[in-house]
Amino acid sequence: MSAHNIEIALAVAAVALLGLDAFVPTLKRDIIPKLSIGLVGLALLAMFFAKGDTPAYLASYYRIDSIAMFYKVFALVATLAALIIAREADPVIAHFTGTEGPSTRIAEFYILPLIVCVGLMWMASAQDLISVFVPLELVTVTFYVLVAFARRSAVSLEAGVKYLILGALSTGILVYGIAWIYGATGSMTFAGIAKAVGAASTSKSALIVGAALLLAGLGFKVAAAPFHVWVPDVYQGAPTPVTAFLSVGSKAGAFIVLTRAVQALTATGSQISGEVQTTLLWSGVITILFGSLAAITQTQIKRLLGYSSISHAGFILLALAAGDSARFGISSEGVVAFYLATYLPMTMLGFLLLAVLRSQGVAEELSQLQGLSKRSPGMAFALAVAFASLAGLPLTAGFIGKMLVFLAAVDKGWYGAVGLAVVGAAAGFYYYFRPILAAYSAGKPEDTALRWSLPAKATAAVLVLAIVTLGVYPKALQSALKQNIVLTSAGK
Amino acid sequence: MITLNHYLVVAAMLFAIGLAGVVARRNILTIYMCLEMMLSAANLTLVAFSRFHLHDGLPDYHAQALVFFTITVAAAEVAVGLAIIVALYRARQSVDVTTVTKLQG
């Protein structure tokens, strides 16, 4: 079985589930969520037996290589985690959609993520700009619906409107960018672009316009400064599972596209590789600084995670800008992939805890965390692990990711950029530890113990384990995936 | 005589007008129209380039395929977008963006 069949099967399954929901009104409320989670789990399982070869009839725009396989698995894992978080957040969502009754259900909330997953999986293999555009829009449009899903909540609607307008704006910019790149190179495929960027006949000025527009359009999706402004608002307003999915899934999908686009634009001999690098570098540094500094005075935890997501995007951009480092044997796509792999468990864990806490009536404010260690030691510990890893504490996954980025930047001799990134990381040490301190400070006496469901507990345990494993033994990722992509040669 | 440049300039101006509208207008529906305008400007650029990158004497239909997809996406986007705007109007009786500022900081 070839890997692309899995995404086709997933798309068919999503449509079938929608049909099931529409035509079988007597279905129990939790059947669709369970089916949905089961299907994604099945797809994930199938992925490990999938063959990594590209079918010939797709070869002109679709390729399954090791990096594509990595992002496909990544998309499935992120979807699975988002669905599990969605189950935890179910009561809250139901409250804001007016579907609390036992005879009602919110099946779409569990089916639309499958469609997003299909889009993300396809994006990982896309080899030309049309094949990038179509799944990217599939993902974006689905997210418009998901962000505004809790339509009786004012903030969810507001987030939906903001995401919609700015998302459509970025779509316009992206298409315009694609048009200019096509105009300059005469080609839509990455291979064709890579060939043309070095040719003397290609106009540099047209390339630059195209590259700037393309980077801006994709910069919106990955939350690169200055196209990050939507992130805190939308992350705070969207339902927690959607925020988690948006910050991990959508971001990873955009990063694989950005990686391939940057690779094509900076191919050997390219006229504009210096310009692209500088832009990415500046954007990355500003993104890190903005994300970290703005988070310092933040007390809303979901918003804090939004700013955190911005600053992490900055680190990944820095890795992209730095490119491959022969000296350290790390490739830029490997660092990006590894950083995202470390980013997934810690972010997902943070949002999972938020969803569990929210369903227990704990609001997303820092002060509400006080006394958490007494109310639920397990949750407090998981929270501490997640935030310590987000901060980049040694022995956690976050540390290794940041370190690889610094390594790549140091190899380029960008000490100023590294210095500024370190300032961002140090600020992170300050604001990420505030939730931990709050969780371990004394609470009010009337606080009761908190409970969490078995699936949530098990998921949290798996994520904690992943964070620690990646932090202590980063090679584990490589051997688990059997793909030689994560730390190209560092892992050898 | 008309050159490719003429088309590009028209598209660029249309794009810029759209952007100005997005920034300056307060009615979300008008903003959305301006966004559609920007998307159309991009389409014009694509079509113009496809006409000038001839393949065997024919326009490059790959670029036109992208235009086709863009228009489809825009249609779907408009449907979802208008649904969100209607939901917003139901909740607030207004489509003025300057009132949509609960999330900030």
Place this chain on the structure above:
Amino acid sequence: MPAPLFYLLAFITLGFGLLVVLARNPVASALSLVMCFSGLAALFVTLDAYLIGTIQVLVYAGAVMVLFLFIIMLLDIKEEEKKGQRLTAVVGGMILAAVLTLQLTSMAGSFPLAKTKLDDKPLDISAASTAAKDKNHPLHSMQMIRKDLDAGKLPDTALMGQTLFDQYPLHLQMMGLLLLVGTVGVVVLSRRDTAKEESKGA
């Protein structure tokens, strides 16, 4: 193509585009946009993209704009009040537009291909007809298209269909999925509150 025609179409497109932004009444904006898109469709046709031009009229100027007008009427949206208008936003928008236009046009000017005249680069259908005789050419087995090409006609719609169905079948499927998501999304977002209904009924 005669230059005055192009300038007329460009004037219609840009002028009505500007009106979309300037008109305070949303209905006027929407109607201006219809005109703007019609001008744009005509520009597409001058570029030999007949199908795209048609779609632009049918989908955009037709369906989409009707949807807009419908929503404007449904919600009974009033004119924007003048005094609430923010000067900073207006000035900011104008500055952005001016600078961006300046940048993009100067870039387009320094682009060699851009200086090619439309009439200097005519469609060469006989070349396409010769090329299609090659066995490996994607159009080789397309009898209808080849017949038109041999007759010196441009089978625009057929070529577009050939490209879409031959080259991008999976993309079309995904577009279907996207439209399905759009439908589901609209249903989800504008569904009546069932819980409320139930409680009313009870």
Place this chain on the structure above:
Amino acid sequence: MNYELTAKVLLLLPLFSALTILLLHKLLREASVYVSLGSAIICLICSVRLLLSPPSGDSMEGMLLPFLNLPGLKADFGYILDKQAIGMMFIVTFIGFLVHLYSTAYMKEDDARPRFFGALSLFMFSMTGIVLSSHFVMMFVFWELVGLSSYLLIGHWFKKPEAADAANKAFMTNRIGDFGFMIGILCVWALSFVGTISDKPTTTHALAAPEQLLATKMANSPTAVTTEGADYTGDIRFSTLATTYPKSSSSSIPGWLLTLAALGIFMGAVGKSAQVPLHVWLPDAMEGPTPVSALIHAATMVAAGVYMLVRAQVVIAASPLAMDVIAWTGGITALLAALMAVQQNDIKRILAYSTLSQLGYMVMSVGLHAGEAGMFHLYTHAFFKALLFLGAGAVIYACHHEQDIWKMGGLKDKTPMTFVTFAIGTLALMGMPFMSGFFSKEEILLAAKHECWGLLTIGVITAFLTSFYMTRCVVVTFFGKARGEGANHAHEAPMVMLVPLMLLAAFSILSGYGPVAEKLKALKPHGPHGDGAGLVMGLSIGVFVLGALAGLKLYWGKDKDPLNIPLFANRFYIDQIYAMIVKIFQDRLAWIVTAMDTIFADGLAARLPTAVACRVGRTARSLQSGQLQGYGFVFGAGLILAIYLMTR
């Protein structure tokens, strides 16, 4: 002797003990105390054996746990056993063991004893980790762990709000230092392969020009990804630092980067060793149990900063500017803390300020290119300061938890053993000739004389003040009449508490001499026979005598024996003038010191960076106005900026 096994035992046994107590404290109850005590004994035996038969060549390295071994960063957990580590290990385990022993009696009435001993074991684990650390990353990990255990122990009586506040204050203040430390480590690591990078023609600094970036990119095209024969370093082990770390002379490295690295590393020490301006946490940390104060906040942990600075001497020495900053920070800390100590009434606070002052000495000596003198002072200080704290603990214990020296008095008869040992510790601290403190202090002063007259003056004044306030402390506490309830009913501490005092007293004298000092000294010292040794010796003896006399004269008078009034009226008169003058000066000084404390310590050091960061953060957040139009504008402006940047 199996060194690797010894190192593993030293590191892992306390961890094992801590984990056992953590997991099984309900089952073990009182036995927890003995688990912890047992591990402390075994560790002491191990370190004594190391001390007696050090590895050949006086240094060896090995691996404990594989962690990171990438091209570009070698950070496997290893151990290093050289003279410095072995000496420090002896101090940690020896004083650690005595404090364990002492605590069995001191904490007898505390219900939370298992928790206390568990945290103590955790501290021992972290501290041996710091001592054994073979590189910066490992040291940073244990650095944080030490901070954690210190937090737990200061806040042991967390129900007392002062204790909880003090624990938080210590934790937060140390974070500030640790940011710096982390930045320093990253700089050191980055610099460790600057040498190899600078060989390439494409070296670019900071946000380099596009042409250079282009060149760099082309030199590193994707096809070039291979490690075969790649020359990389990224080695941050202490043992190889001397060869890999760039010297200040190498031209290709910007000087500010070297300074940043050195000052970053120093920031870590400023936090942990409580130097001005981050010293504020240490006096408050005295809210913890007294044995903890002796072990952590006097003898070992606070000295870790100095230990680390000596380890990283290569890094610091690469920047002359940083050396000056370090020396003056140390000197100023020494002087200010001594001034503050003069007007304290709480016996533990007097000792706390004195610890600050002595740490200032050590840091100063590191900045004066005399790390070995600093280490020597660290060793001698560890013995006599632990002695003083444990003695103070015995006094407090004797007086039923009374800590105000003015409510004590006349204790020399009621607690003779405590008095004798406390006096020995005091004399050693004051730098009385032939006591250990005399030798080590003199080496520092000698180094100061060689380098900088200003610092010598500060050192001498501090020595005078030390002598003065310690005399005051002893006189008021032990002499005269009992002035409080507690002191009236004072009783000698039990034997378990006295044995550590006696042992420490012996070491307070001996550690300055021949065999013991030689074994302990980390590095080869200058020796007191250098140029100007006579002058320094004269000065230090002089100020010792002067300070002691001044203290005696002033405070003997506070012994309000009515019989003395007619006989010593005249003397009383002088005393009053003295007292008045001193009072005026003391108050003035105290006011100045407090003001500086508020402005510099709380204001500039702690609040300013926070305020700046918050200010910047708020500005950044104000961009997030929530206005869609504004966001649209930012998008457009960003787009224009991107095009502009790329066409530039």
